[in-house]
Amino acid sequence: MSDIISVKNLSKSYGKNQVLDNVSFKLEEGQIIGLLGPNGCGKTSLIKILTGLINDYSGEVLVDGEKPGKSSKAKVAFLPEKTYLPTYMIAKEAITYIADFYDDFDKEKATRLMEVFQLDPKQKVRTMSKGQQEKLQLILVMCRNAKIYILDEPMGGVDPAARDFILETILKNRPAGSTILMSTHLIQDVEGIFDSILMIRQGKIRIQDSVEKLTKDGKTINDIFKEVFSVDWKY
Amino acid sequence: MTGNIKNKNKFGMLLKHDFIASTRVISLFYIVEAFSLLLFFIGNYLTKNATDPGAVATKLIQICPIAAIVSFLVAMLLIFLTIFYIIYDFNKSLYSPQGYLSFTLPVSSQELLLSKTLVYGGWMIVSFLVFYFVTEQMAIFTSDVLDETYGEGNVETVTSLVTSMFNLPSYSQIVASIVFMMLNIFTMMFLFVATAYFSISLAHMRYFQKRSILWAIIIFFPVFFFLLWLALKPSDYLQLIVQFKADGSFGFGVADAGDKYLMGFDISRMLMCIIECVGLFFATSYIMHKKVNIK
Numbered sequence: 001m002s003d004i005i006s007v008k009n010l011s012k013s014y015g016k017n018q019v020l021d022n023v024s025f026k027l028e029e030g031q032i033i034g035l036l037g038p039n040g041c042g043k044t045s046l047i048k049i050l051t052g053l054i055n056d057y058s059g060e061v062l063v064d065g066e067k068p069g070k071s072s073k074a075k076v077a078f079l080p081e082k083t084y085l086p087t088y089m090i091a092k093e094a095i096t097y098i099a100d101f102y103d104d105f106d107k108e109k110a111t112r113l114m115e116v117f118q119l120d121p122k123q124k125v126r127t128m129s130k131g132q133q134e135k136l137q138l139i140l141v142m143c144r145n146a147k148i149y150i151l152d153e154p155m156g157g158v159d160p161a162a163r164d165f166i167l168e169t170i171l172k173n174r175p176a177g178s179t180i181l182m183s184t185h186l187i188q189d190v191e192g193i194f195d196s197i198l199m200i201r202q203g204k205i206r207i208q209d210s211v212e213k214l215t216k217d218g219k220t221i222n223d224i225f226k227e228v229f230s231v232d233w234k235y
Numbered sequence: 236m237t238g239n240i241k242n243k244n245k246f247g248m249l250l251k252h253d254f255i256a257s258t259r260v261i262s263l264f265y266i267v268e269a270f271s272l273l274l275f276f277i278g279n280y281l282t283k284n285a286t287d288p289g290a291v292a293t294k295l296i297q298i299c300p301i302a303a304i305v306s307f308l309v310a311m312l313l314i315f316l317t318i319f320y321i322i323y324d325f326n327k328s329l330y331s332p333q334g335y336l337s338f339t340l341p342v343s344s345q346e347l348l349l350s351k352t353l354v355y356g357g358w359m360i361v362s363f364l365v366f367y368f369v370t371e372q373m374a375i376f377t378s379d380v381l382d383e384t385y386g387e388g389n390v391e392t393v394t395s396l397v398t399s400m401f402n403l404p405s406y407s408q409i410v411a412s413i414v415f416m417m418l419n420i421f422t423m424m425f426l427f428v429a430t431a432y433f434s435i436s437l438a439h440m441r442y443f444q445k446r447s448i449l450w451a452i453i454i455f456f457p458v459f460f461f462l463l464w465l466a467l468k469p470s471d472y473l474q475l476i477v478q479f480k481a482d483g484s485f486g487f488g489v490a491d492a493g494d495k496y497l498m499g500f501d502i503s504r505m506l507m508c509i510i511e512c513v514g515l516f517f518a519t520s521y522i523m524h525k526k527v528n529i530k
Contacts, residue, residue: 014441056525074341084335084347086328088259098246101340160451 001180003062004029004148004179006051010059011043016204019045020057021203027179032193034221035183037200038229044081046200047152050181051088064147067225073114074102081153083133087126091119092217098140109173110143131162138166142173157188163189167206191221245342249350257324264316268309268365272372274302279376282291303376310369312363317362319353322431331445332440344524348432348516349447363421369399405483413502415477422508426466429460429515436522444528457465462515466507475503 005027012020019042027033037043048054049061052068063072085094093113099105114121117135125133141149154170155163167190175182184190197214199207206228207214214224278299279444281292329337329347337347437443438451473491476499490499 034315051339053335053529070341070343073339076339078335080332080335082330082332082335084337086256086333088256097252100252101245101342 002029003027004064005181006060006062008060009045010046010049010057010061010148012042012054012057014050018051019203021163023059023200023203023205025198025205027181027198028196029179030177031195032180032182032201034187034190034194034197035181035200036185036197036225037183038185041200042203043200044152047078047150047181047183051076051150074104075147077102077141077144077149079137079141079151079154080151081156083130083137085125085133085137087124089125090122091125091128092121093142094125094136095121097142102144102146104145106143106145110139113139113143113169115152115174131158134158134166138169142169144176145175145179148179149174149182151180151182153183155184155186160189167193186219187222187225194221197221197224199225201228245340246346246350249340249342249346250354253350253354256328257321260320260324261317264309265365268306268313268369271302271309275299275306275372275376275415278302279379283379290329299500303373305372306369310366311360313397314359314366314424317358318428321351321358321428322435325351325355325432326435326451327466327486328418329523330435330527330529332530334358338529345520348520348523352516355428357426359421359428363417367417408479408483408485411477411485412479412498412500415502415505419505420500422505422512423463425512426462426508427459428460429512432456433515433519433522434458434526435520439527440522440527441528444530462508462511466504466511469507470501470503473503474499474501476501 003026005025007026008024010020010023011018019041023042024048035046036041047052050056050063051070052070052073054069061068066072089097095107095110095114099107099110111121115194117126117139119132119136119139123132125136128136138154141151149170151170158166163186170180172184173195182190182194189209194211197207198205198211207224211221214221253524274295277295280294318507327333328351338344340347342350434451434455435447437454438447441451443454476488476490477485477499478488479500480484487502490501
């Protein structure tokens with residue numbers, strides 16, 4: 001398998017605060033990769049770099065063989081942690097908006113999922129609940145036939161029932177051969193779906209390996225996470 | 236080649252969606268303007284043509300002067316509201332969480348900025364044209380009122396008054412001088428907006444971000460006044476002017492004590508403002524691409 005994401009000697013700092021420190025890794029195509037780490041470890045900065053939101057860094061970053069930019073953005077479907085849709089739009093307009101910019105967007109599938117998710121196509125984003133907005137954003141991302149899906153805490157702040165629903169939607173609608181990089185701190189809920197894990201602590205990669213290798217001695221990913229990060233929470 | 240066509244399409248989509256988004260709000264201002272203008276035109280028409288007006292027509296004739304004043308004030312307000320809105324929307328669509336959507340679209344930062352500049356610039360021009368049109372209509376209306384009050388021939392009186400005020404012999408020169416004056420004001424306003432975009436973008440760098448609005452204001456004023464001052468500087472060395480000649484014609488040239496023309500309209504500052512706007516465009520797109528942090 002070829003590398004879909006390749007990062008070499010990546011460093012990023014905000015003033016004196018080094019958030020990513022000489023990070024290097026490669027991610028294989030077609031896998032579901034868990035990006036794990038506590039808050040402030042550099043996960044979001046890494047995601048922002050991969051999605052082209054941050055361009056001021058040192059080192060080499062390649063997304064499907066290209067520097068993050070205009071071309072790579074067309075291949076990456078990104079679900080940020082925040083609700084980002086313009087509030088004046090109605091759901092149907094949000095779908096048209098995404099379809100206009102991304103050639104890989106499946107409009108029919110999106111319309112179908114709107115019905116499944118019980119979303120009113122004529123409802124304004126402004127009047128939607130947070131849960132409805134998240135559902136709509138999930139549709140917009142998962143109805144793309146993208147090569148890479150970057151999902152930043154897709155289940156953060158939702159109840160356990162909604163977590164299962166989100167996870168199911170992601171897995172059901174993911175095109176074959178696509179790569180998913182998912183950042184999360186809810187490891188127990190999702191560890192079963194990961195093929196490999198990338199753990200970041202204080203701007204450095206602590207663990208990068210396949211789930212198979214990591215769990216061969218009976219440990220869960222959650223156990224390994226606790227081992228790596230419990231040091232930050234000792235008296 | 237195919238890639239280029241696709242890129243062009245994406246830029247076209249940016250223009251389309253920026254236009255749709257801005258039309259939602261800005262069109263409301265124009266509806267108010269159109270309504271007051273309509274009342275004014277109907278009232279004005281009835282004043283001139285209705286021989287035996289009914290109750291409704293009489294009311295419309297009575298409110299005609301009020302509609303005229305409202306139209307004029309709304310047209311003036313339209314310019315300020317448009318400028319306020321395009322600055323507000325720039326900040327909201329790029330630097331609020333909506334920025335996660337805008338900045339991850341398959342377009343460059345320069346295209347994002349160019350699209351907004353073209354669409355918003357278009358709205359600014361339209362608001363100026365509407366203001367010009369309304370002012371012209373008001374001038375005609377006023378001269379008609381003067382005609383009725385003081386007898387015919389006041390149009391000539393007003394024209395000669397304006398002509399002497401501008402100290403120009405021909406109508407085309409007066410129109411040209413008004414156009415250049417409006418272009419001058421327009422470039423200043425465009426510089427104002429470009430500086431606002433630059434300041435807002437700079438204020439969304441990580442360092443300033445916690446108090447981005449405060450920083451945007453702090454950055455804006457010194458930059459804007461410096462650029463205004465700088466725009467005056469080229470005139471010290473080379474003053475490019477529009478020359479209004481005694482034979483009623485006009486042309487472009489360099490100010491020279493030896494030249495014989497009635498009036499010279501300095502366009503050096505206007506040109507410098509345009510250069511500064513272009514500079515700000517590239518500086519802003521660089522900051523957008525390299526320095527801003529979307530929260």
